[in-house]
Amino acid sequence: MARILGIDPGSRITGYGIVDSRGGIMDFVVCGVIRTSATQSFAYRLNEIFEGLNEVIQTHQPAVAAVEEVFLATNPRSALKLGHARGVAVVAAMQNGLAVHDYSARAIKRAVVGYGQATKEQVQHMVQVLLRLTGKPSVDAADALAVAICHANHLQGVL
Amino acid sequence: MARILGIDPGSRITGYGIVDSRGGIMDFVVCGVIRTSATQSFAYRLNEIFEGLNEVIQTHQPAVAAVEEVFLATNPRSALKLGHARGVAVVAAMQNGLAVHDYSARAIKRAVVGYGQATKEQVQHMVQVLLRLTGKPSVDAADALAVAICHANHLQGVL
Numbered sequence A, B: 001m002a003r004i005l006g007i008d009p010g011s012r013i014t015g016y017g018i019v020d021s022r023g024g025i026m027d028f029v030v031c032g033v034i035r036t037s038a039t040q041s042f043a044y045r046l047n048e049i050f051e052g053l054n055e056v057i058q059t060h061q062p063a064v065a066a067v068e069e070v071f072l073a074t075n076p077r078s079a080l081k082l083g084h085a086r087g088v089a090v091v092a093a094m095q096n097g098l099a100v101h102d103y104s105a106r107a108i109k110r111a112v113v114g115y116g117q118a119t120k121e122q123v124q125h126m127v128q129v130l131l132r133l134t135g136k137p138s139v140d141a142a143d144a145l146a147v148a149i150c151h152a153n154h155l156q157g158v159l
Helices: A042-060 A076-095 A105-113 A120-130 A139-155 B042-060 B076-095 B105-113 B120-130 B139-155
Strands: A002-008 A013-022 A025-035 A064-068 A099-103 B002-008 B013-022 B025-035 B064-068 B099-103
Touching: A002 A042, A002 A076, A002 A139, A013 A042, A013 A139, A025 A042, A025 A139, A042 A076, A042 B076, A042 B099, A064 A076, A064 A139, A076 A099, A076 B042, A076 B076, A099 A105, A099 A139, A099 B042, A105 A120, A105 A139, A120 A139, B002 B042, B002 B076, B002 B139, B013 B042, B013 B139, B025 B042, B025 B139, B042 B076, B064 B076, B064 B139, B076 B099, B099 B105, B099 B139, B105 B120, B105 B139, B120 B139
Parallel strands: A002 A064, A064 A099, B002 B064, B064 B099
Antiparallel strands: A002 A013, A013 A025, B002 B013, B013 B025
């Protein structure tokens, strides 16, 4: 069995989701978001992401992390901020001894919806179905679970 | 007295420089670079930056950190990588209880050379003069010392 932590980094909201994968079966463990303090400095917020992920990892003990890559598109300023948050997420995982895998948004969507251009709502829906959840996870938590599912598929050789 | 750590983050080479500032007098403490392993993954290299800065901070106990901002210009892909490294540097400082200040490359050059468009060689030369160094620090270490000097000036109300 592999316990996989999926992370969808963001300077305002970082989603996380943990899935257990064993022989092609995936079980939901936990998901949520780290919401950083809007009134604090950027440095402070980056530190909140680090400490939030640290706590999630120490509580649930995943064996491996998968982190969504930053899509270099529209706004370079947003991409740069996202890069900061993503670097912090990667190091939070590394500092806890987790191997870190990267997946593009396209690969993640393809893994859960079968279609690289899927909408956030489609991802949210399919995450709920694939993990047999009774409720819909929030969009950011669903994205993080989707990253974990993508890595689980990768481990199964499905991707 | 304030012991200031200046950081010039980079995914390949991260420069650091520490300066003691007391009543307008600046004393050199240490400078160097953290060179990440070219053959390793990006995640591994980010972790090397984190651990390298951690060691520098724990050895020399600076009270405050100043980090050069990423210049959003030329290559968005490089800026994104730099963003990762910079986020990691900021959190390494925060995790050690240091306040973190940001300065643009322009402000840093103005602080040490008096001219926002100064060349790397001019920065290197003026850092040597201002800190009364017997030798020239490497370009990356000089940049980091320049960030520390910039913050020292700021503390003195010179900026």
